Amino acid sequence: MSARDALPEPALDEIDRRIVQATQAGLPLTPRPYHAVAERLGLTAELVMARMAAMLENGVIRRIGVVPNHYALGYTANGMTVWDVADDRVDELGEAVGRLPFVSHCYRRPRRLPLWPYNLFAMVHAKSREQAQAYADQITALLGDACRKSDILYSSRILKKTGLRIGEGHP
Amino acid sequence: MSDHLDPIDFRLLNEWQRAFPLVRRPYAEMAHALGISEESVITRLRDLKARGHVSRVGAVFRPHVLGWSTLAAVAAPPERMDAVARVIDACPEVNHNYEREHRYNLWFVVTASSAGQVADVLTHIQRQTGLKPLDLPMLADYHIDLGFDLGEGHIGQPPPDAPVR
Structure with a gap:
């Protein structure tokens, strides 16, 4: 499986964009949620469902489902692990890290030398720091000598977390 | 598993993170699979949301579908941490801001309709x-x-002797 790069953007028409905007904060918890969305947009429920199915197929929508709040469920050790991985191996290794079951986000980002040497980010959620560290150790083993330096940044406070608007997660 | 979740709540949270039905009455389909009523599925999901265990029920979109975002960080001097955090939190384009234990101690996501x-x-x-x-x-x-x-x-959590793939 190849890396899903940030670009190019998938082609969305105006109807798709309106459906994304209308559903990014969630579907209504009413018996016919797609009808409720359709009614707001002046569309039919069948069209809303068909467009969402197409977006699911082309990857614009990754999944539809219940989105749990890790923190409220006891996964309070939120560790942002960061790695300085050789450029010629980061895609291959990033995909391997992204497949680990305890990793919820895994991105390549630019280094900002000399301030910031890390180019691979993997978010791990655990119920304790010991567990988070054990997860980080598994990533260390996987990266081997392609990784020159790493760190783990634990969150100590959530200062702001609002409903998702245009973006998603920690892109 | 959290102490606050009964087995049905746990199944709703763990088994329905994807493949939420794209049908006219999705909660009825979930209800059928769980052996409870449609009304009960809806009530439980509303309750899980009210208690904060569920962020939302809906689609997870790929990043940058409708705009641009970045992860940003600043190294706030400890004595100015709260004042700096207030400036960041006041921006409507900031939807996450976490304090992290590092010299770069405030990490936030900025989301807007364009990179500019x-x-x-x-x-x-x-x-x-x-x-x-x-x-x-x-x-x-x-x-x-x-x-x-x-x-x-x-x-x-794979067993300790499982090959790391």
Whole structure:
């Protein structure tokens, strides 16, 4: 499986964009949620469902489902692990890290030398720091000598977390 | 598994993170699978949402579908932490802001409809705080998002002797 790069953007028409905007904060918890969305947009429920199915197929929508709040469920050790991985191996290794079951986000980002040497980010959620560290150790083993330096940044406070608007997660 | 979840709540949270039905009455379909009523599924999901265990029920979109975003960080001097955090939190384009234990101690996500607008927000924060944010936009996404297994010691955690793949 190849890396899903940030670009190019998938082609969305105006109807798709309106459906994304209308559903990014969630579907209504009413018996016919797609009808409720359709009614707001002046569309039919069948069209809303068909467009969402197409977006699911082309990857614009990754999944539809219940989105749990890790923190409220006891996964309070939120560790942002960061790695300085050789450029010629980061895609291959990033995909391997992204497949680990305890990793919820895994991105390549630019280094900002000399301030910031890390180019691979993997978010791990655990119920304790010991567990988070054990997860980080598994990533260390996987990266081997392609990784020159790493760190783990634990969150100590959530200062702001609002409903998702245009973006998603920690892109 | 959290102490506050009964087995049905746990199944709703763990088994329905994807493949939510794209049908006219999705909650009825879930109800059928769980052996409870449609009304009960809806009530439970509303309750889980009210208690904060569920962020939302709906689609998870790939990043940058409708605009641009970046992960940014500043190194706030400890004595100015709260004032700097207030400047960042006041920006409507900031939807996450976490304090983390590092020299770069405030990590936030800026989301707007264009890369130019995201850059403007970072400039605003720099002017207001005197701190230059690190701008770390996503270059590639390596995670195949299938949801997050909440069942401890099963899929969420391979046995110690399992090969790391």
